[in-house]
Amino acid sequence: MAETAGELGEASESTTVVVIGAGPAGLTVGNLLRRSGVDCVVLERQTRDHVAQRQRAGIVETRAVRMFDAWGLADRVLGGVPSEGILEFRVDGESHLVSDGDGSEGLGARICPQQVLVQKLTDTFLADGGDLRFEAADISLNDLTGERPTVRYRTADGGLRSISCAFVAGCDGDHGISRTAVPDGVLTAHAFDHDIGWLTVLADAPPPTYPLLAISEQGFAAHFPRGPYTSRYYLQCPPDDDPEAWSDERVWDALRTRLGDPVLGSGPITDREIFRLRSLVHDPMQYGRLFLVGDAAHIVSPMGGKGMNLALYDADVFARAVADFVRDGDESALRGYSERCLRRVWNDQEFSHWLTRTVHDAGDDSRCGPFERNLARARLDRLFTSPAAARSFAELMTGMD
Structure with a gap:
């Protein structure tokens, strides 16, 4: 030039x-x-x-x-x-493995x-x-x-x-x-506020075997790999919560409870912040x-x-x-x-909206009420038991046209 x-x-x-x-x-x-x-x-x-x-x-x-x-x-x-193409849903401590393989080659x-x-x-x-x-x-x-x-x-x-x-x-x-x-x-501009907050935590801690989404009456939590020795965690919280209110001890206690893993390995927390889920x-x-x-x-x-x-x-x-x-x-x-x-x-x-509503509504019913909670639980049960529902989920996860 x-x-x-x-x-x-x-x-x-x-x-x-x-x-x-x-x-x-x-x-x-x-x-x-x-x-x-x-x-x-x-x-x-x-x-x-x-x-x-x-x-x-x-x-x-x-x-x-x-x-x-x-x-x-x-x-x-x-x-x-x-x-590996496997996503783990852990509902009240019970594990369900769902594949994102849609059967296509490549x-x-x-x-x-x-x-x-x-x-x-x-x-x-x-x-x-x-x-x-x-x-x-x-x-x-x-x-x-x-x-x-x-x-x-x-x-x-x-x-x-x-x-x-x-x-x-x-x-x-x-x-x-x-x-x-x-x-x-x-x-x-088409905007939507999910009225949900996440505390996101990055830690030098062992990653999970599979990406993990956990649903319990204590609220949503997730555990994802971010490298061979690093993990990213998410904890549902009020969208206006203060990250400083989450001490290391509180973070690990909440993760062990919500992930249904009392012996979850911990490590130094290198970053934490709260963000509001929006679209x-x-x-x-x-x-x-x-x-x-x-x-x-x-x-x-x-x-x-x-x-x-x-x-x-x-x-x-x-x-x-x-x-x-x-x-x-x-x-x-x-x-x-x-x-x-x-x-x-x-x-x-x-x-994304469907999955957001499902994993959050299926947990603590104080957020949405027992009717919505049971609807979300029914959607999860269909995902775990219906081959057709699992195939549809896999197609959407892979992002294929």
Whole structure:
């Protein structure tokens, strides 16, 4: 990219796509565009170390694994270990193992913490000659409805730069600048508050044999692997609870009670926070030449592990649409981007909502009452006893079209 002197002393460049955000969505977009021969620049406001250490999702679902494999990237970007495809539900201490295998052939889900995926996506993008710029401050998106939008930002040393592009991929999450660049009234926000809080705890403690969801009259709890020696735990709590009220002793006592495991191994707690379960969808996912990808467009309740995987789906759809345009001048996939992605978004929102309600309503009936509790228990019993219900659950868990 040749640089020219722009207005206000800016250094000006041009590219095909500017990607805002270097999380899983942005880095996947960047890597897929590179594989398609499409030039792009990825801008990230944080440092590389900060991005590489963000602890989030831990499962790359079957559909996403096969997507990376189709692009020839699975071996390079997926760390962790293959999932055994088993999810354990523990209801009042009684274990029920449910498979997420849908009978299809090919690679399956991968247990891969977000920070591992991000580090590998970063290494791959840079090794393939990608242009990734950290500490990009004061990013602004301009002329999004014109033929050539301009992205302006300030470098770490204070220099001003502007990049002219054909498209902008907004991959900077729910609180990023991409969605706020869309004028009021253009997007419709569909929001839902589950009125449920989770205390999330990261600890240097042995992971479970299988990802575990536990239901009891004391409330919901979960135990997930985050590496060979690290675990992520979740405890249902009031959404406005104070994490400082949860001492280490209280955390481990609650986990042993709710998980039905009085000898649960403990370890140093390295992080704890409380967050409110919520769901949000913005429609459409496009404004002019700006395309919203991942959390910038939608937030999903964490039940079912759909948030990061939806972002990877969006990234795949967007990269293929841009490649069609650059290669053949075909804009049909770009025009259909929002509709196609939102079909998947609402499907996964429904599954996540169903699972959220089921595992929380089936526990302490002071939250919803005995009628809803018994309905949720009936849904769980059907899942454990009906092969048809188990197959439907597996299909939704794998994320296959």
